[in-house]
Amino acid sequence: MTALTEMSLREVAAKIKSGEVSPVEVTQACLDRATATEPTLNAFSNIMTESAVAEAKAAEAEIKSGTYRGELHGVPVGIKELYDVAGAATTSSSAVRENWRAETDSASVAQLRAAGAVILGKTHTHEFAYGISTPTTRNPWNTDCIPGGSSGGSGSSVAAGSTFMSMGSDTGGSIRIPAAVCGTVGLKPTFGRCSRAGVTSLSWSLDHVGPLTRTVADAAVCLNALAGYDPRDPGSVDVPTEDYTAALGKDVNGLRIGVPSNYYFDNCDPEVEAAVRAAIDLMCAEGAIISEVDIPYPDQIMSIEFALCLAEASEYHRLMLRDNPDLYTEDVRVFLEAGEMMPATRYVQALRARNLMQQAWARVYDDIDLIVAPAVPAPAAKVGQEVFDWGNGIEEPITPVYVRLSAPANVTGLPAIATPCGFTASGLPVAFQAIARPFGEATAIQACDAYQNITDWHTLHPEL
Secondary structure, three states: OOOHHHOOHHHHHHHHHHOOOOHHHHHHHHHHHHHHHHHHHOOEEEEOHHHHHHHHHHHHHHHHOOOOOOOOOOOEEEEEOOEOOOOOEOOOOOHHHOOOEOOOOOHHHHHHHHOOOEEEEEEOOOHHHOOOOOOOOOEOOEOOEOOOOOOHHHHHHHHHOOOOEEEEEEOOOOOHHHHHHHOOEEEEOOOOOEOOOOEOOOOOOOOEEEEEEOOHHHHHHHHHHHEOOOOOOOOOOOOOOOOHHHHOOOOOOOOEEEEEOOOOOOOOOHHHHHHHHHHHHHHHHOOOEEEEEOOOOOOOHHHHHHHHHHHHHHHHOHHHHHHOHHHOOHHHHHHHHHHHOOOHHHHHHHHHHHHHHHHHHHHHOOOOOEEEEEOOOOOOOEOOOOEEEOOOOOEEEHHHHHHOOOHHHHHHOOOEEEEEEEEOOOOOEEEEEEEEOOOOHHHHHHHHHHHHHOOOHHHOOOOO
């Protein structure tokens, strides 16, 4: 029998609904798994054992009384350290906010509670979400490697089997990067689709929130709970939501998939490229219509991403940085200090260039439904690794390596899903991402779920 902690969210939800297992059993299994793996992984900043068990008991009583809220009811989930959870610290994995406690739940946590989820604990982020390695945490597939960032604790906890879903945030790829290198699914919704109220900001015009899960189907269940307009979030968009699970179980026959002819496969690890192209070939064999697309403004993507992020992050941290500069880690402090030197004219230029890029990308979707490309150009880096040597005379620092393929969906605000599609010879996960038009999450879910229904990469588990 498959261990509870190796099941998908939907699988364990079905067992909870039928009464085969109780939320208390499932929660205890996750707590036991976290206890066993935490000395190695350090994915959690706070395991909330007492409250999690109490919430599981309450869910069990509700379900037994005939009140069943849906597939998240009684299921343990993790919450990235940026999110407010009432009564718990929101440290953002930083000494700067070591003693800051939330009085109320963030919008996402409140929505998950309303759906009946059990909050197992808070997961580590790279300090204030400003990095791609999450130094506190390790990758379950190889503990000599990073789990990605900034939602590294979330990616690690889901891959390790401690949670069935963990919330992440994505400003330059911070959901999709850890999902890709930890072998999980990472869904970044359209900008404005899910509320960011009660979530510590990195860059307000680039920030997105979303789930990391074991399967695309699990992500669809979570998006049903998370999507919706919230006037407390100035970026929230008042557009209709839908039942995203309705996109599950379909095929890709007739879907128009664009494969980039530029940018996305430049300086890409050969094993990553081979696995992603094999996934595209499989979708083609299943009836998808494949065509090449040119990525607009490829030379401007990273400059826009960093101009916006540097300026907006430094503005957010302006007072805290002056009051407690020594409490920041060196890498984050350097980024914040650099952002303070960003000229206002450069920031305005980036805003204008982003508008042009969004318009150009919209035209790309006149002829396609999705773009499918590598989620990241390389597997997980070793802890302490500073550069990738591409073997062609080019050495690239790891931050731009991991950010450059995810940043386009942040700059444009488009929805994207990172989906496992293989492993390197050394046993590290590889993923593609499907990028849809605005509010086209259902199309990306359909394609990625169809791929998972004919492959088994998502069913494999690390041997810790």
